Amino acid sequence: MIRLWFAGLIVGLVALVVPTAEAAEGVPLQDIVDATPSGGVVTLDAAVYTGPVTIDKPVTLRGVEGTVIDGEGIGNVIEVNASGVTIEGVVIRNSGDRLDKEHAGVSADDADGLRVVDNVFEDVLFGMFIRSSRDVAVVGNVIGSKDLFVARRGDGIRLWQSSGALIEGNEIGDGRDTVFWFTDDITVRDNSISNGRYGLHFMYSDNAVVEGNLITDNSVGAFLMYSTNLTVRRNTVVDSRGPSGYGLGLKDMDGVEVSGNRFEGNRIGLYLDNSPSRVDMNHTVLNNVFAFNDTGVMFRPSVKRNSFSENAFIDNTEHVSIDGGGQIDENVWTIAGIGNHWSDYAGYDADDDGVGDLPYRLDDLFSDLTDRHPELRFLLGTPAARAIDMAGEAFPNLRPEPKLIDTAPLVSTPDFPEAPSARGEPSRLTVLAASAILLLVAGAIVAAARPRGIGRVA
Amino acid sequence: MSEVDTGVEEQVGGEGVEFRLIRVIVVKVLQESLRDRWFWLYTIGFAALAASLTLVAIPDSSVVLSGGFGRTGAALVALVQLVVVLMAISLGARVLPSERESGSLAFVLSQPIGRTEVLLGTFVGLGGALLAALAAGFGVAGVLSTLRDASVSASVLIRLTGLSWLLSLCAVAIGLVIGVSQRKVGAATSTALFVWFVLVFLGDLGIMGSVLASRLPVESLFLAAVLNPVEAFRVAAIVALDGSLDALGPAGTYAVDTYGDRVGLIGVGVLVAWVVAPLTLAWLVFRRGADL
Numbered sequence: 001m002i003r004l005w006f007a008g009l010i011v012g013l014v015a016l017v018v019p020t021a022e023a024a025e026g027v028p029l030q031d032i033v034d035a036t037p038s039g040g041v042v043t044l045d046a047a048v049y050t051g052p053v054t055i056d057k058p059v060t061l062r063g064v065e066g067t068v069i070d071g072e073g074i075g076n077v078i079e080v081n082a083s084g085v086t087i088e089g090v091v092i093r094n095s096g097d098r099l100d101k102e103h104a105g106v107s108a109d110d111a112d113g114l115r116v117v118d119n120v121f122e123d124v125l126f127g128m129f130i131r132s133s134r135d136v137a138v139v140g141n142v143i144g145s146k147d148l149f150v151a152r153r154g155d156g157i158r159l160w161q162s163s164g165a166l167i168e169g170n171e172i173g174d175g176r177d178t179v180f181w182f183t184d185d186i187t188v189r190d191n192s193i194s195n196g197r198y199g200l201h202f203m204y205s206d207n208a209v210v211e212g213n214l215i216t217d218n219s220v221g222a223f224l225m226y227s228t229n230l231t232v233r234r235n236t237v238v239d240s241r242g243p244s245g246y247g248l249g250l251k252d253m254d255g256v257e258v259s260g261n262r263f264e265g266n267r268i269g270l271y272l273d274n275s276p277s278r279v280d281m282n283h284t285v286l287n288n289v290f291a292f293n294d295t296g297v298m299f300r301p302s303v304k305r306n307s308f309s310e311n312a313f314i315d316n317t318e319h320v321s322i323d324g325g326g327q328i329d330e331n332v333w334t335i336a337g338i339g340n341h342w343s344d345y346a347g348y349d350a351d352d353d354g355v356g357d358l359p360y361r362l363d364d365l366f367s368d369l370t371d372r373h374p375e376l377r378f379l380l381g382t383p384a385a386r387a388i389d390m391a392g393e394a395f396p397n398l399r400p401e402p403k404l405i406d407t408a409p410l411v412s413t414p415d416f417p418e419a420p421s422a423r424g425e426p427s428r429l430t431v432l433a434a435s436a437i438l439l440l441v442a443g444a445i446v447a448a449a450r451p452r453g454i455g456r457v458a
Numbered sequence: 459m460s461e462v463d464t465g466v467e468e469q470v471g472g473e474g475v476e477f478r479l480i481r482v483i484v485v486k487v488l489q490e491s492l493r494d495r496w497f498w499l500y501t502i503g504f505a506a507l508a509a510s511l512t513l514v515a516i517p518d519s520s521v522v523l524s525g526g527f528g529r530t531g532a533a534l535v536a537l538v539q540l541v542v543v544l545m546a547i548s549l550g551a552r553v554l555p556s557e558r559e560s561g562s563l564a565f566v567l568s569q570p571i572g573r574t575e576v577l578l579g580t581f582v583g584l585g586g587a588l589l590a591a592l593a594a595g596f597g598v599a600g601v602l603s604t605l606r607d608a609s610v611s612a613s614v615l616i617r618l619t620g621l622s623w624l625l626s627l628c629a630v631a632i633g634l635v636i637g638v639s640q641r642k643v644g645a646a647t648s649t650a651l652f653v654w655f656v657l658v659f660l661g662d663l664g665i666m667g668s669v670l671a672s673r674l675p676v677e678s679l680f681l682a683a684v685l686n687p688v689e690a691f692r693v694a695a696i697v698a699l700d701g702s703l704d705a706l707g708p709a710g711t712y713a714v715d716t717y718g719d720r721v722g723l724i725g726v727g728v729l730v731a732w733v734v735a736p737l738t739l740a741w742l743v744f745r746r747g748a749d750l
Contacts, residue, residue: 241702267705294705317705369666370707372558375676376669377707378683381532382692383540427612428482428604434612435600438593438619445590449488 006215029053029069033061044069051077051175058084063091063119071095071105077124080108083133093122095145104129104154105143108136116141126154127175135164150219159183167191180205188213192420197242202227206402214420221247221266229255236419240266247293250275250283259286260417269293269316273300282307283311284335289416291315301326309335312413314343317380318370320362320403325371328403339408349411361407363402365392376453479571483579484586487553488548489498491587500545505595507537512599535695538622539688544654546626549584550633551650553746555643573745577638581737582628588626592619617698624729627689629654631736638744676709677716683709686723687732694725 028138029049036042038057039263046066051394052075055061061069061078069090071077078087087106096103108114111133118140121127127143130136136159141426143156156175159165163184172178172193179201180186186205190212193199199215200222202208206229213235215221224230230253237247245267250256253275263269269290287310290296296316297308300323308331313319319342322328333339339360347358366385370377379385392399491497511534557563566576596619600612633650640646665682668674674682683689693713696703703710704719713721 035593241704283703369670373669374707375674375679375709376666377705378676378709379662379666380706381536382662382667382689383536384659385664386536387659388666389529430612431600431604431615434603434615435597438597438600438615442590442594442597445488445586445593446492448586 033059039084043186043282051412052079053077053078054081055085056081058082060086060088061090062086063089067091068093068367071124073097075101076104076107078106080106080111082115083110083112085111085113086117086367088115088117089119089121091120091122092124095124097148098261099125099152099154102126102129102154105293106130108133111136115139115157119143124154126158127156127172129155129158129160130162130165131160133162134361136162137166138168138170139166140169141171143172143175146354149284151174153196155179156193156196156328159186177201179203180208184208187211190420192216192261193218198223199237199240201225202230202443206230209233214238215240218242220244220249221263223249223251224253224256225249225251227253231257232259232261233257234260234417234419236262236264236421237265237266238262241265244268245273245294246271249273252277253283254278256283257286258283260286260288260419262291262416262419263293263296264289265292267293267296268298270297272297272303272306276305279305281305284309286310286335287414287416288312289314289413290319294318295321297321298323299328299331300324301328303328304330307332307335308340309333309338310340310410310414312341312343312410312416314341314413317377318367319344321367321371322403327401331404333404333406334408337408339406339410341413343412345409345411347409347411356409356411360406361402362404363392363399364389365398365400368400368404476572476575479575480550480579480582483566483571483576484583485728487580487583488586490553491549491584494549497545497549497587497591500541501594504537504541504545504591505598506540508534508595508599509602510605511537522531532696534618535692535699538618538625538695539658539692541589542622542626543658543688545591546584546588547633547636547650547654548624548647549588550581550630551636551640551646552633552643553580553584554634554637555640555646558641559643568600573747574741575598577634577737577741577744581627581634584630585623585627587598588630589623592622592626596622614699618695621691621695621698621726621729624726624733625687627730628691628729628736630685631733631740634740635743638740657686657688676712679709680713684728686714687729690725690728690732692725693720694722697722697725 025050027047029051029113030053032042033053033055036059041060041062043064044067046064048068048070051069051071055078069077071094073094073096077092077095092105095105105121105124106116106128108130109132113135114130115137116128116131117137118359121141121143123146125146128138138157145153153176155177156172157167157178159180165183165186167186167188168190170191172191172344174195176196177198178193179198181203183205185207188208188210192214194216195218197219199218199220200210202224203226205227208230210232211234215235215237217239219240221237221240223246232248235357240247247263247266247269248258249271251273254277256275282305285306285308289312291314293316296313296319298321342360345356345360347356349355350357366388370380554563596615600615632653636646636649636653640649665679669679683694693703704714717724
């Protein structure tokens with residue numbers, strides 16, 4: 001009786017949007033929500049509210065700094081079963097950990113127009129699992145997960161048949177995937193996604209824009225499968241080092257534009273498997289940076305109709321390879337007289353038009369050997385491997401068929417659009433200091449070799 | 459001459475190694491190295507190559523945002539494998555035979571200095587000279603890298619210098635084994651060149667041949683490769699350059715899966731073993747005193 005009276009008092013205060021003077025520790029949020037009229041705004045104090053809570057009418061939950069909704073480890077922290085709900089500015093924590101029950105911080109069904117904005121998700125299995133909800137906005141959230149083995153974690157964001165969504169400015173870390181199933185017409189923009197399994201994963205989701213995201217240290221950066229009409233631009237995908245390790249993987253994709261992205265330090269920068277799959281479709285890979293990857297672009301043997309122009313292939317261990325050998329000669333490396341920049345291009349540009357006068361041919365003998373005997377990759381870059389390449393250049397009969405010929409290689413890197421940066425630049429001051437130390441060491445040794453030592457002995 | 463040898467044995471056996479005397483030899487070897495035109499040729503060549511590689515090949519950080527280990531890093535590692543090993547092994551191999559030919563070794567040993575002091579002093583002196591050469595080379599490369607917006611870091615610079623020096627100590631120790639077992643400079647230099655060729659080229663080519671001919675298992679491939687100090691250096695250097703060995707195919711993945719973060723330490727351990735073992739061998743041969 002006393003408990004009900006107290007809850008009623010709190011509800012009355014909240015409904016009047018009058019801030020409470022005392023922290024409402026352990027207040028059941030469900031009572032507050034139940035007491036809020038449809039279309040109402042619940043302004044929560046800097047206090048810990050207990051869940052789980054089910055929202056089945058259009059209300060706004062708005063927190064202040066220090067507002068926490070604690071699921072107490074039971075199921076979903078917040079369940080939404082209504083359109084027009086907004087959850088804003090709260091810490092959502094402590095969901096259940098049953099993967100088979102898909103326990104989430106926010107679990108939504110048929111919640112058109114749901115807005116999840118500026119929240120922090122802590123110790124939740126899934127961050128958000130949103131089903132059958134149109135025009136959802138997930139903006140500015142910080143989404144963590146539970147401290148579990150990666151395959152046991154839930155997804156930071158999972159959308160299922162929830163078209164028209166905006167996923168923007170979120171910071172998603174230490175989860176499993178950020179995944180979209182049967183979800184069309186979405187925008188995924190300016191998010192930071194790290195330390196997960198699939199940074200981004202599209203399944204049967206058409207007409208999406210993926211731009212300006214920073215995707216680092218995931219098993220796979222972005223894997224797009226069985227979808228059409230996707231624009232992937234200005235993203236930075238770094239250090240995807242799982243067993244597959246694709247920066248961007250395209251499988252059975254059609255109508256993809258890949259432009260202005262940076263793929264750096266991944267096992268494979270761009271992986272192409274049966275993309276495009278339709279014979280009337282061509283893909284353009286334009287103005288991207290592929291740097292420091294084990295392989296810049298890897299093709300499955302049957303891949304055709306991809307055109308590459310104005311990309312920079314810099315210091316990849318292997319710029320282009322064919323998974324399992326074969327030919328990729330139905331892909332194009334020059335568009336309208338503009339090819340790509342290759343960091344190991346050894347030609348010249350006598351007429352100074354920015355385009356090399358000799359074609360770039362990828363036909364080194366040692367790479368051909370490693371394609372057929374991958375275990376030999378261990379010796380990549382050794383003087384012995386270089387000697388084999390030189391032998392291939394000296395004796396054309398040893399040289400393999402070229403994997404690709406770029407007839408208009410760019411002698412310098414083209415301009416690239418800005419993309420999110422993964423790491424700070426090394427400080428010139430510390431490099432100078434380290435260099436000075438080295439030079440001082442050298443100087444000290446030379447100084448120590450003055451003749452006085454011998455004189456003393458004699 | 460036998461009196462001199464007897465005196466040395468007595469001193470070594472009776473009083474142990476005298477560090478004061480080692481220092482004398484160290485200074486002498488350092489001075490001679492710094493007067494050696496080959497030493498300067500190697501030093502300047504190495505510094506010029508390292509600097510030009512840094513200037514020309516490291517990509518601009520306005521294009522490449524993250525930095526990492528790529529072909530440029532691999533080229534820098536290969537440069538050390540080629541030049542530093544050649545420099546150190548030939549210096550180590552030539553120093554004792556040349557002193558023998560000029561008679562200065564006999565003179566030095568006629569003084570109250572033991573053979574252990576001479577050998578250790580020679581090793582440390584050559585190590586110091588090589589440290590000076592490497593520090594100067596990498597130092598110049600580091601300064602030049604700051605002239606452009608290049609993505610090299612201070613810790614990489616220091617680690618690569620340290621590992622290169624460790625590799626050079628291995629090569630000096632191997633060179634000293636050649637030096638104590640050859641009487642003539644010409645023979646010692648040719649032997650050193652052959653050993654360099656084996657370490658840098660033939661060893662790897664042999665592994666490649668074994669892979670092609672007999673499908674060498676990846677664990678054997680890794681083991682066979684990393685037992686070579688030049689390859690052990692490469693393994694440690696790739697780790698030090700923020701690279702991942704799993705970029706090196708199945709054998710690299712095997713190494714990472716099996717040894718994890720210790721794989722760099724394995725490289726360093728092999729290098730240390732390649733310093734200690736040849737130096738011990740050289741000492742065992744040299745202390746017999748049958749070379750004068």
